[in-house]
Amino acid sequence: MKIPFVSFLPMERELEHEIRCAFERVFAGSWYIGGSEDKDFEKAFAEYCGVRYCVGVGNGLDALMLILKAEDIGEGDEVIVPSDTYIATALAVSYVGAKPVFAEPCLSTFNIDPGNIEAKITGNTKAIMPVHLYGQTCDMDPVMKIAGEYGLKVIEDCAQAHGASYKGRKAGTFGDAAGFSFYPGKNLGALGDAGAVITNSREIAEKVRALGNYGSDRKYHHILKGNNSRLDEMQAAFLAAKLPHLDRMNADRRRIADRYLNGIRNPKVILPAVPGENVPVWHVFGVRCDERDALEKHLNNAGIGTNKHYPIPIHLQDCYKDLGYKEGDFPVAEKISRTELSIPIYYGMTDEEVQYVIDTVNAF
Numbered sequence: 001m002k003i004p005f006v007s008f009l010p011m012e013r014e015l016e017h018e019i020r021c022a023f024e025r026v027f028a029g030s031w032y033i034g035g036s037e038d039k040d041f042e043k044a045f046a047e048y049c050g051v052r053y054c055v056g057v058g059n060g061l062d063a064l065m066l067i068l069k070a071e072d073i074g075e076g077d078e079v080i081v082p083s084d085t086y087i088a089t090a091l092a093v094s095y096v097g098a099k100p101v102f103a104e105p106c107l108s109t110f111n112i113d114p115g116n117i118e119a120k121i122t123g124n125t126k127a128i129m130p131v132h133l134y135g136q137t138c139d140m141d142p143v144m145k146i147a148g149e150y151g152l153k154v155i156e157d158c159a160q161a162h163g164a165s166y167k168g169r170k171a172g173t174f175g176d177a178a179g180f181s182f183y184p185g186k187n188l189g190a191l192g193d194a195g196a197v198i199t200n201s202r203e204i205a206e207k208v209r210a211l212g213n214y215g216s217d218r219k220y221h222h223i224l225k226g227n228n229s230r231l232d233e234m235q236a237a238f239l240a241a242k243l244p245h246l247d248r249m250n251a252d253r254r255r256i257a258d259r260y261l262n263g264i265r266n267p268k269v270i271l272p273a274v275p276g277e278n279v280p281v282w283h284v285f286g287v288r289c290d291e292r293d294a295l296e297k298h299l300n301n302a303g304i305g306t307n308k309h310y311p312i313p314i315h316l317q318d319c320y321k322d323l324g325y326k327e328g329d330f331p332v333a334e335k336i337s338r339t340e341l342s343i344p345i346y347y348g349m350t351d352e353e354v355q356y357v358i359d360t361v362n363a364f
């Protein structure tokens with residue numbers, strides 16, 4: 001049996017008609033930027049998340065960067081980010097001129113460990129950026145408590161957590177604002193690059209919108225030195241077509257994850273922990289194994305696609321040499337980078353395919 005790490009085919013087969021209708025509608029209207037498709041999607045996504053405002057932007061990195069800019073975070077400021085995340089989280093901080101300060105994650109959930117945040121706070125700390133990694137919401141109560149005590153902003157990176165919840169509340173609704181990516185492979189994916197900011201703050205929403213549109217609040221009036229990062233009409237129409245299916249498609253990922261959690265029984269393979277207050281959306285299903293590379297080879301030889309999230313921790317990336325970190329500085333992130341292996345999880349995987357992955361992992 002051949003099982004790719006990810007396949008869009010089952011989803012695309014089902015949604016083809018709706019996607020084509022969305023294309024036809026936008027094409028027939030000949031209006032591609034800043035129109036009703038963007039407005040309609042923003043309204044629908046804000047409603048879905050349970051917040052007042054949504055602003056469509058160009059991608060997930062821009063969403064985070066524009067929030068930081070809207071919060072006036074920049075030169076001389078520090079932002080606490082997890083040591084184990086996709087590099088975009090840290091790059092957003094660097095792009096506004098601030099310094100990313102890393103806090104270690106929990107080995108069992110891969111998410112930032114609230115117990116490691118306080119020691120990282122200095123007089124220059126302005127914000128905490130929790131990342132709801134792999135589709136599980138971070139332990140937000142203690143994160144919010146620390147932020148409240150120290151007067152820090154909380155900016156949630158929701159790029160992997162569309163629709164995930166914690167204590168009945170959706171990821172992205174805990175902090176001051178949240179950034180989403182609609183990169184094609186995310187749980188809600190466009191057919192190209194796209195992103196959004198959600199917030200309950202009118203001020204942040206208006207600032208983000210202006211910043212992503214050349215700092216303009218009205219045509220040819222520029223109140224801020226902005227850039228160009230907008231959600232175009234075509235992508236907004238595709239996203240609006242897919243949004244009504246998101247909960248069902250996330251539930252399908254949970255079906256697969258539950259089978260993995262119940263079926264994988266191999267003392268060499270450690271399954272991810274799911275805290276009781278979480279309903280994850282399983283953007284990624286990551287296991288840990290001391291013999292990770294051998295497990296990967298074993299699965300690949302059996303026709304099963306795999307991935308690693310993430311093989312080189314951010315503090316050891318060439319681009320962050322200037323921060324002066326060395327191996328051993330973030331042992332939890334380093335351990336994850338050496339032992340994490342992601343196995344296939346995508347909408348429409350059949351029970352037979354899931355069972356084949358389980359059997360193959362168990363045979364290792």
Ligand SMILES: *Cc1c(COP(=O)(O)O)cnc(C)c1O
Pocket residue numbers: 059060061062085086088089131157159160180181182183193194195
């Ligand atoms: C995908 C991702 C981003 C960046 O999103 P883009 O749309 O690719 O810019 C940011 N943070 C995390 C955790 C991601 O997974």
